[in-house]
Amino acid sequence: MVVLFENRRSLIKEKMFIVTAALPYCNAKLHVGHLRSTYLPADIYARFLKSKGYTAFYVCGSDCHGTPILVRAIQEQKKPEEIVEYYHNIIKQQLEDSLIHFDIYSKTFNPNHYKMTQEFYERIRKNGYTYKEKVQSLYCPNCKMVLPDRLVRGTCPYCGAENQYGDYCEVCGRTYTPLQLRNPRCGICGNTDLEIKELNHVFFRLSELLNPVKKWLESAKVTEGAKKYALNWIKEGLRDWDISRSINWGVPIPGEKNLVFYVWFDAPIGYITFTKELFESLGKDWRKIWIEGEGYIVHFIGKDIIYHHLIFWPGMLIAAEFALPNEIRVRGFATLEGKKMSKSRRWYILLDEFFSFFDPEYLRWYWTTTTSESLSDGDFSFRTLEEKVNNVLIATIGNFIHRILSLIKRGNIRNGTLIANAISKAQAIINDTLQLYHTNQFDKAAEKIITLAGFGNELLGKTEPWRNLSTKTAHDVLFTCFAFILALNMLIDPILPRSARRLSEILQLEQKPHLSDIDKVFDSSYIKVILEQFVEQGKPFILFRKISRQRIQELLTLLKRRAKA
Numbered sequence: 274m275v276v277l278f279e280n281r282r283s284l285i286k287e288k289m290f291i292v293t294a295a296l297p298y299c300n301a302k303l304h305v306g307h308l309r310s311t312y313l314p315a316d317i318y319a320r321f322l323k324s325k326g327y328t329a330f331y332v333c334g335s336d337c338h339g340t341p342i343l344v345r346a347i348q349e350q351k352k353p354e355e356i357v358e359y360y361h362n363i364i365k366q367q368l369e370d371s372l373i374h375f376d377i378y379s380k381t382f383n384p385n386h387y388k389m390t391q392e393f394y395e396r397i398r399k400n401g402y403t404y405k406e407k408v409q410s411l412y413c414p415n416c417k418m419v420l421p422d423r424l425v426r427g428t429c430p431y432c433g434a435e436n437q438y439g440d441y442c443e444v445c446g447r448t449y450t451p452l453q454l455r456n457p458r459c460g461i462c463g464n465t466d467l468e469i470k471e472l473n474h475v476f477f478r479l480s481e482l483l484n485p486v487k488k489w490l491e492s493a494k495v496t497e498g499a500k501k502y503a504l505n506w507i508k509e510g511l512r513d514w515d516i517s518r519s520i521n522w523g524v525p526i527p528g529e530k531n532l533v534f535y536v537w538f539d540a541p542i543g544y545i546t547f548t549k550e551l552f553e554s555l556g557k558d559w560r561k562i563w564i565e566g567e568g569y570i571v572h573f574i575g576k577d578i579i580y581h582h583l584i585f586w587p588g589m590l591i592a593a594e595f596a597l598p599n600e601i602r603v604r605g606f607a608t609l610e611g612k613k614m615s616k617s618r619r620w621y622i623l624l625d626e627f628f629s630f631f632d633p634e635y636l637r638w639y640w641t642t643t644t645s646e647s648l649s650d651g652d653f654s655f656r657t658l659e660e661k662v663n664n665v666l667i668a669t670i671g672n673f674i675h676r677i678l679s680l681i682k683r684g685n686i687r688n689g690t691l692i693a694n695a696i697s698k699a700q701a702i703i704n705d706t707l708q709l710y711h712t713n714q715f716d717k718a719a720e721k722i723i724t725l726a727g728f729g730n731e732l733l734g735k736t737e738p739w740r741n742l743s744t745k746t747a748h749d750v751l752f753t754c755f756a757f758i759l760a761l762n763m764l765i766d767p768i769l770p771r772s773a774r775r776l777s778e779i780l781q782l783e784q785k786p787h788l789s790d791i792d793k794v795f796d797s798s799y800i801k802v803i804l805e806q807f808v809e810q811g812k813p814f815i816l817f818r819k820i821s822r823q824r825i826q827e828l829l830t831l832l833k834r835r836a837k838a
Contacts, residue, residue: 288569290329291562292319293544295574295582296336299360299380300345303367304621305653306607306614309640310575314604314715316373317641318571320767321710326789330376332547335361337382338523339536340423346522347461353522357382367624371633372770377551381524381539386546390524390539396593397477403516408474410519411439411451411467413459419470419519420451420459427454475517475526477538482588483511489587489597496603498648499576503583514585541586544572545595566596573602576648602713605650607640609832619835622653622828630828631820634769635662641768642719655825662820670726670761671817676733677754678779678813684742687808688801689752695732696795699725699757703791706764715768722764729757755804759794762786772816779813781806 294315297303315331322329337357346353361380368378380386397403411420425439430453434444439451439460451457458465490503516538517526523533549559562568574582582601590597608614614621627636639661644651680686702725709718733754738747758776763786766773770785777785780803786793793799 288328288567289562290319290322290327291544291548291568291570292322292329292331293570293572294331294333295572295578296334296381296540296543297364297368298339298341299335299337299357299364299382300342301360301616302363302623302625304614304623305627305636306609306621308371308373308624308636309607309644309651310604311573312368312371312373313637313640314602314644314646314713315571315573317710317715317767318573318602318713319376320374320770321788324763324766324788325707326787330548330551331374332377332544332551333375334377334379334381334543334547335364336536336540336543337361337380338533338539340421340518340520343520343522344423344460354382370628371624372637374770377547379543379547379550381543381546383546385550386539386543387524389546389549390534390542391527393542393545393589393593393595394534394538395527396595397589400592400594402478402481402592404476404478404513405473406476407471408515409452409469410472411457412470413462413464413467415462415464416459419472420467421518421520422451424460425451425454425457425467426460427457430455472519473529473532474515474519475529475532477514477516477589477592479514479585479588480511482591483507485591486511486584486587489591490583493598494600495583496601496646496648499579499583499601499603502579502648506580507584511584511588537581537585538589541582541589544570563596564594568596569600570596570598571600571602572598573604576603576605579603600713602646603648604644604646605648608650608652610654611652619838620832622832626828626831630824631658632818634771635666635820637768638662638666638719641715643716645716646713655829659820659822659825662817665723667817667819669723669730670765671815673726673729673733673754674758674761674776674816675813677729677751677758678807678811680739680742681751681755681804682808682811682813684738684747684751685808686742686748686751686755687805689748689750690745691756691795691797691800692732692749692753695728695753696756698728699760700795702728703760703764707788707791710767718764719768722761722768725757725764726761729754752800752804756794756800759786759800759803760791763788763791763794776816779807779811779816781809781811 292315294311319329319331342353342356346356365378411425413420422440423438426436428435429437429442430449431447432445434442439454441448457467487507516535517532518535519531524539526532526534545563548562552559572582587597609620612620639658642661702721706718706721736746736750738750741747762773762776766785773785
């Protein structure tokens with residue numbers, strides 16, 4: 274029997290896993306690149322844990338506050354909550370269409386989150402980690418409002434690039450304050466006659482948490498490149514953090530007039546809010562996870578928010594005496610045909626656009642097989658998509674499954690003897706696959722799945738059972754390869770859940786088998802029962818359909834036309 278690894282992870286076997294993905298920002302649709310770093314790997318991991326018998330919950334929701342949403346609302350002459358509700362529903366549907374399965378998908382614009390954020394802040398305040406200080410801000414007398422960073426435009430004080438935001442230059446990458454910007458103007462009305470106002474802001478004493486944050490960073494399981502970035506960033510110490518904004522959209526700060534929390538203070542608290550919402554619906558105590566530390570928390574994020582999750586967020590949790598995350602998994606950005614995806618340059622493919630042309634599982638397969646757990650960026654290429662689907666998924670895995678099932682049906686194969694050396698090799702491949710799933714190396718896990726199907730094809734080619742299906746050799750080969758199919762059905766499920774379900778239907782299984790039963794796939798009596806069911810009632814059909822070059826060309830044409838418009 275295959276020797277699995279539960280004994281080496283017994284300390285966390287009984288814990289509840291909380292798997293989170295960075296909250297999608299609620300002011301635009303998601304494009305194909307958004308799945309790569311965050312939502313897909315988190316989904317694969319959560320599905321794997323559940324299939325292995327762990328208690329796991331995939332928690333996420335929309336990030337609803339901050340200046341960009343306020344700006345969009347002003348531009349479209351709508352209320353911020355209208356923008357939020359519109360895009361929250363769209364994003365939720367896009368993720369569902371991507372076969373991302375959340376145990377809860379909520380949003381930060383709700384009373385539960387407001388209450389949780391304010392209570393979290395009160396814990397920090399009572400522990401002495403906040404103070405007030407006057408801050409100079411630009412004020413537009415035309416719009417009668419204080420202008421946060423993103424509502425100021427002007428010339429970069431470092432490189433001279435024009436039309437930059439009030440906090441960051443997209444040309445040279447330097448950061449600054451709105452008061453440092455040259456020739457500042459209101460981002461709403463264009464007024465250049467701005468005033469300076471002094472306002473009380475609330476600061477978080479992040480500087481006092483350098484040592485505990487560093488200690489956590491050094492011990493936590495974090496993607497290696499991300500950990501290095503964060504440790505280098507704090508070498509010269511930490512600065513206190515302004516956690517308030519003088520705008521009218523956000524979670525109000527208790528005891529403060531006309532101040533809301535900075536979006537990067539309230540957004541990660543959503544992980545706690547959504548866990549609480551979910552657990553209360555299940556009759557569970559969320560405090561066991563987030564305060565008493567009895568759970569196992571894993572964050573999945575993109576590399577653009579490393580500092581927020583590896584420095585600011587741990588500091589907040591330490592100050593509020595909440596549990597820290599056990600793992601933070603980080604992946605890089607996605608380009609499109611070698612170029613940066615950009616809304617302003619109209620160079621992107623929305624998720625719903627892709628799904629109108631191709632099966633969502635093909636995007637899941639593409640990103641899984643081409644994305645390592647690293648900060649490296651990955652390119653979405655139609656040529657590679659065609660290769661990964663047609664030449665790998667279909668030619669290796671799909672064809673193996675269809676050939677074996679067709680031969681079994683044709684030969685009325687109902688029994689056989691497992692080939693010992695083939696089983697031994699398959700067991701080793703399966704064990705490697707499970708280890709790679711558990712350690713977040715999903716691209717390598719997919720390689721092992723391909724290897725298992727390839728090994729089955731190799732065995733088939735060497736023995737050529739189709740020449741005489743009545744021989745013992747033919748029966749043994751097909752019986753053994755049927756065991757491989759049962760294993761493949763379990764192993765592809767975290768990546769390709771819809772195909773795993775369809776394969777279960779072909780095999781006449783009442784439900785998809787779980788990876789916790791993986792050792793059964795080499796039990797002859799178990800195989801025989803399923804084989805009999807399939808021969809009696811099952812009918813092989815094509816599991817995957819080829820991607821046509823015509824469809825690729827049609828989507829490419831749409832993409833190029835938009836870019837030129």
